[in-house]
Each structure stands twice: as structure tokens, then as C-alpha cells.
Amino acid sequence: MPVTSLNGRDVHVDDEGFLTEYDEWDDDLGKVLASNIGIDLTDEHWKVIHFLRDDYKTQGETATIRRVSTVGGVPTKQLFTLFPKKPAKKMAYVAGLPKPHGCV
Amino acid sequence: MTSTTETAPAVVPNFDDEDSGGRKLAIICSKGNLDMAYPGLILANAALGEGVETHLFFTFWGFDMITKSHMHDLKFSPVGNTAMHMPVGDVRVPQALAPLPGMQPMATKMIKKSIADLGVPEVPEFLDLIVASGGHLWACRMSADMNKVTEDDLYEGVEAIINASDFIELTDGAQLLFI
Numbered sequence: 001m002p003v004t005s006l007n008g009r010d011v012h013v014d015d016e017g018f019l020t021e022y023d024e025w026d027d028d029l030g031k032v033l034a035s036n037i038g039i040d041l042t043d044e045h046w047k048v049i050h051f052l053r054d055d056y057k058t059q060g061e062t063a064t065i066r067r068v069s070t071v072g073g074v075p076t077k078q079l080f081t082l083f084p085k086k087p088a089k090k091m092a093y094v095a096g097l098p099k100p101h102g103c104v
Numbered sequence: 105m106t107s108t109t110e111t112a113p114a115v116v117p118n119f120d121d122e123d124s125g126g127r128k129l130a131i132i133c134s135k136g137n138l139d140m141a142y143p144g145l146i147l148a149n150a151a152l153g154e155g156v157e158t159h160l161f162f163t164f165w166g167f168d169m170i171t172k173s174h175m176h177d178l179k180f181s182p183v184g185n186t187a188m189h190m191p192v193g194d195v196r197v198p199q200a201l202a203p204l205p206g207m208q209p210m211a212t213k214m215i216k217k218s219i220a221d222l223g224v225p226e227v228p229e230f231l232d233l234i235v236a237s238g239g240h241l242w243a244c245r246m247s248a249d250m251n252k253v254t255e256d257d258l259y260e261g262v263e264a265i266i267n268a269s270d271f272i273e274l275t276d277g278a279q280l281l282f283i
Contacts, residue, residue: 004114017115036116065153066233067223076236085155086119093117103146104224104233 007032018093022056025096034094045082045094048074052095062092062100128157128278130271135283136165138178138215138227144283145230152237159278160234161271162262163244166283167251170243170259175228180212191218228259235261242266242274 003010004017011024019025019033030049034041041049051072055063065088069076083090088100129151133144144160151158168174182188182202188211189196201207216226225233235241243258245267255265266274 002115006114013115015115016117018117036114037119064223065237066225069233069236076233080236080238086153088153089117090119102223104149104222104230 014098018098019096020098022096025053029096030094033096037090037093039083039090039094041094042082044074044078048072048079048082048091049095052091052097056095056097061102062095062097064088064100064102064104066104067102126277127155128159128275129281130159130161130275130278131281131283132161132163133166133169133283134164136168136174136178138180138212140283141166141169141178141227142219142224144281145227145234146224147281148234148239149230149237152234152239157240157278158234158238159240159242159271159275161242161244163247167244167247169227170231170241170262171251171253171257172259173257175231175259176226178227179208180215181208182211183208190214231259231261242271244268244271 002013002015004013005011007029011029012020014020017036019029027046031041034045039045048068051068051074052063055067055071063072065076065079068074068079068091074082079087079091083094092099129148131144131148133141135141144166148158148160162170168178182197184199184202186199191214197207197211220226224230231241241259241262243255243262243265245265248254248258248265255262258265
């Protein structure tokens with residue numbers, strides 16, 4: 001498993017660059033990950049990211065777009081605005097979580 | 105030479121923002137059975153989540169997926185479906201029993217429950233999700249005429265009733281799925 005240097009510290013990532021260790025992530029790292037993919041984080045983004053982090057902790061898997069909208073309360077349309085084109089993967093990446101497995 | 109602890113330069117996922125711009129998917133939904141409504145919806149949703157421009161065209165029995173009077177009430181029937189078995193194990197309904205009264209409601213109820221257990225929405229809510237994700241829904245002109253319905257009878261997310269030529273024109277260059 002590769003180790004990469006982000007924000008001056010070493011973190012474990014998979015081959016694509018998604019973090020693999022839940023506890024290696026913090027808000028500062030989230031900002032760096034977001035800027036890596038060209039996203040400036042607003043409060044709306046943070047709401048999504050913190051929902052994903054908390055949900056992963058209890059569910060053991062990354063929430064899908066539908067779950068973020070139905071359980072997390074952020075409408076689907078807004079997710080496509082916040083994380084353009086590939087919201088599910090982009091928000092998982094910024095939140096330091098694996099890509100979601102669910103189809104819907 | 106490989107090492108599991110080697111520090112590599114930052115790996116950033118390639119989300120292909122520039123490349124995926126041109127990809128387009130067209131899905132023709134021609135079936136109105138509950139089980140045949142889902143493949144198109146699931147693939148459309150997946151494509152939209154990958155940044156692919158997606159169009160769905162509802163025609164013949166697939167038209168029921170977008171008519172207000174039928175969309176909440178699609179059925180699943182074991183009749184003629186020799187592949188059908190229970191979700192767990194290999195229990196099959198003999199074809200001679202499949203048409204008996206009560207079989208279709210029971211099979212419909214079971215498949216609906218299996219789908220709901222996975223957190224997958226029912227057809228109308230799934231269409232909401234697809235529209236919110238930027239998907240385009242089109243109704244078939246001939247099916248509308250056959251069923252004697254107008255846009256008022258259709259799910260509000262449907263953009264228009266168009267004919268086959270219109271659909272072919274607007275999906276120029278798209279990859280196409282017929283379901």
C-alpha cells in the first residue's frame with residue numbers, strides 16, 4: 001500500500017490516491033485533498049464531509065449520493081454543484097474515505 | 105523493486121473532468137414490469153454519478169414508468185419467468201402455478217421488499233433522483249398517442265413528448281442501451 005506525503009505528513013493511500021486509514025484524516029488534510037481536485041471548501045461542503053465521516057464511523061461504509069441526500073439532508077442537486085460531475089467519488093476522496101460500494 | 109512503506113509523491117485520483125465531457129448515454133426503456141424498470145434506472149443513475157450526460161426514452165410498456173396512473177404500481181409476475189427463484193436458496197415456483205390468483209401480488213411484494221432492503225428507492229422516487237442528478241427524461245410520441253395521454257398525465261420530470269426521430273437526433277453520438 002503506497003504512502004504519500006500530504007500537507008507535510010505521510011498518509012496511507014490506495015493506488016488511486018484515496019486515503020485508506022480513517023484516523024489519518026483531519027480537517028486540514030481535507031482542505032489539501034479538496035484543493036488537489038480543484039475544490040474550495042465552503043460551509044456547505046463541510047456539512048457533507050462531516051456527515052460522510054460520521055456516517056462511515058457508524059455504518060462502516062461510505063454513504064452513496066442517495067444516502068447523503070436522504071439521511072444527511074443535502075439535496076442531490078446541491079451535491080452535483082458542490083462536487084461537480086462525480087460527486088460520490090469526489091466527496092469520498094475529500095473526506096478521506098474509500099469510494100462508495102453501493103449502486104444507488 | 106517494491107516496498108510497502110516507500111513514500112511516493114502525492115497520488116491524486118484522476119477524475120477525468122475534461123475527458124468525460126463528451127460521453128453521452130441513451131437508454132430506451134421499453135418494459136413496464138417492475139423488475140425490468142430497474143436496470144435502466146440504476147444504470148442511468150450510475151452514469152450521471154460519473155458525469156455522463158444521460159437521456160432516457162420511455163416507450164411502449166416502459167411508458168408506464170412515467171405515467172402518473174401507473175408509475176406507483178408496476179408489477180412483477182412469475183408467469184413465463186422460468187429463471188425466477190426465491191432470493192435465498194433455490195426455491196422455484198412451478199410454471200403451472202405461476203398464473204394462480206395471488207401469485208403476482210405476492211411476487212411483487214417480495215421483490216419490492218428486496219429492493220427496499222437495499223435502500224434502493226421505488227420507481228417515482230428513483231426518477232426524482234435521476235432528474236435531480238441532471239438526467240433527461242423523454243416520453244415516446246407514439247406511446248402517448250396509443251395510451252391517449254398528454255404531458256399532464258406524465259411525471260412532471262419528463263421534459264417533453266417527442267418522436268423517435270427527435271430522440272435519435274438528440275442522442276447523436278451517444279452510447280445506447282435498449283431495455
